Amino acid sequence: MGILAGKRALIVGVATDRSIAWGIAQAMHGQGAQLAFSYANETFRQRVEPLAASIGSTLLMPIDVQLDDQIDAAFALLGREWGQIDILVHAVAYAPREALAGGFTANTSREAFRIAHDVSSYSFTALARGAAGLMSERRGAMLTLSYLGAVRSIPSYNVMGLAKASLEANVRFLAADLGPRNIRVNAISAGPIKTLAASGVGGLRKMLAHVAQVAPLRRNVTTAEVGNAAAFLCSDMAAGITGEILYVDGGFSTVGMSLLDSDG
Numbered sequence: 664m665g666i667l668a669g670k671r672a673l674i675v676g677v678a679t680d681r682s683i684a685w686g687i688a689q690a691m692h693g694q695g696a697q698l699a700f701s702y703a704n705e706t707f708r709q710r711v712e713p714l715a716a717s718i719g720s721t722l723l724m725p726i727d728v729q730l731d732d733q734i735d736a737a738f739a740l741l742g743r744e745w746g747q748i749d750i751l752v753h754a755v756a757y758a759p760r761e762a763l764a765g766g767f768t769a770n771t772s773r774e775a776f777r778i779a780h781d782v783s784s785y786s787f788t789a790l791a792r793g794a795a796g797l798m799s800e801r802r803g804a805m806l807t808l809s810y811l812g813a814v815r816s817i818p819s820y821n822v823m824g825l826a827k828a829s830l831e832a833n834v835r836f837l838a839a840d841l842g843p844r845n846i847r848v849n850a851i852s853a854g855p856i857k858t859l860a861a862s863g864v865g866g867l868r869k870m871l872a873h874v875a876q877v878a879p880l881r882r883n884v885t886t887a888e889v890g891n892a893a894a895f896l897c898s899d900m901a902a903g904i905t906g907e908i909l910y911v912d913g914g915f916s917t918v919g920m921s922l923l924d925s926d927g
């Protein structure tokens with residue numbers, strides 16, 4: 664029996680079979696969870712539907728996280744279909760492309776700042792409010808996805824780093840607020856992975872090559888590895904963990920200096 668047997672999870676953020684949310688969904692399904700999926704718009708529905716069907720999930724709903732009506736409707740639907748839920752996975756981020764390349768100072772407009780923070784951080788608060796309303800009889804777990812740019816400057820990551828810093832603070836405030844209701848809130852800070860969203864960040868190829876050279880494990884991580892950590896964090900095996908940012912990055916964030924293998 665899997666560590667998530669009997670649990671029901673809403674997965675927000677599958678776009679393709681390369682999405683981190685899809686790696687999480689596969690791991691959670693493998694551990695016995697029952698899953699519902701959202702899609703950001705009609706174009707993504709056509710991609711998400713067959714993926715969900717491939718693991719036996721038919722509960723799908725539209726959630727554009729910028730639309731409060733859709734968020735309300737999604738949790739109303741989950742309430743009707745399932746009554747209660749155990750797990751919320753939030754794997755959503757967006758910033759206008761022009762803000763994710765070149766210099767931070769020159770390329771961060773007020774509008775790009777607003778959109779990045781709304782879609783990538785506020786959305787977790789909004790979804791957590793809806794999910795918490797369906798977790799009163801459960802030991803709930805919420806999970807979001809962050810990146811090292813929250814705590815270190817990273818070329819081209821720019822305004823998204825600020826949004827991830829806000830998202831990590833969001834994790835701590837939600838954990839404090841929802842802990843007394845027996846709901847845990849954590850984040851995984853994943854190393855770079857080639858996905859649709861990551862391809863919008865300038866210089867992704869160089870980032871991947873750099874991590875593979877200097878991270879202790881000398882390689883990049885996979886969506887399956889992030890998925891397994893997510894399944895653990897959202898299971899009762901992690902019942903004592905909340906407000907935490909868990910790095911799944913091959914150890915990259917722990918290194919102060921690394922001699923390249925070619926240095927001998």
Ligand SMILES: NC(=O)c1ccc[n+]([C@@H]2O[C@H](COP(=O)([O-])OP(=O)(O)OC[C@H]3O[C@@H](n4cnc5c(N)ncnc54)[C@H](O)[C@@H]3O)[C@@H](O)[C@H]2O)c1
Nearest residue numbers: 676677678682683703727728755756808855856858859860
């Ligand atoms: N890929 C990486 O290198 C990496 C590393 C660390 C953290 N992350 C984070 O992981 C999460 C998932 O990203 P990914 O890399 O799997 O890319 P992805 O493109 O597969 O997923 C991003 C998702 O965000 C959704 N989204 C964007 N705007 C939305 C909106 N308004 N409403 C609803 N959904 C919206 C997209 O539909 C998509 O499903 C993001 O928070 C990202 O910042 C990614």
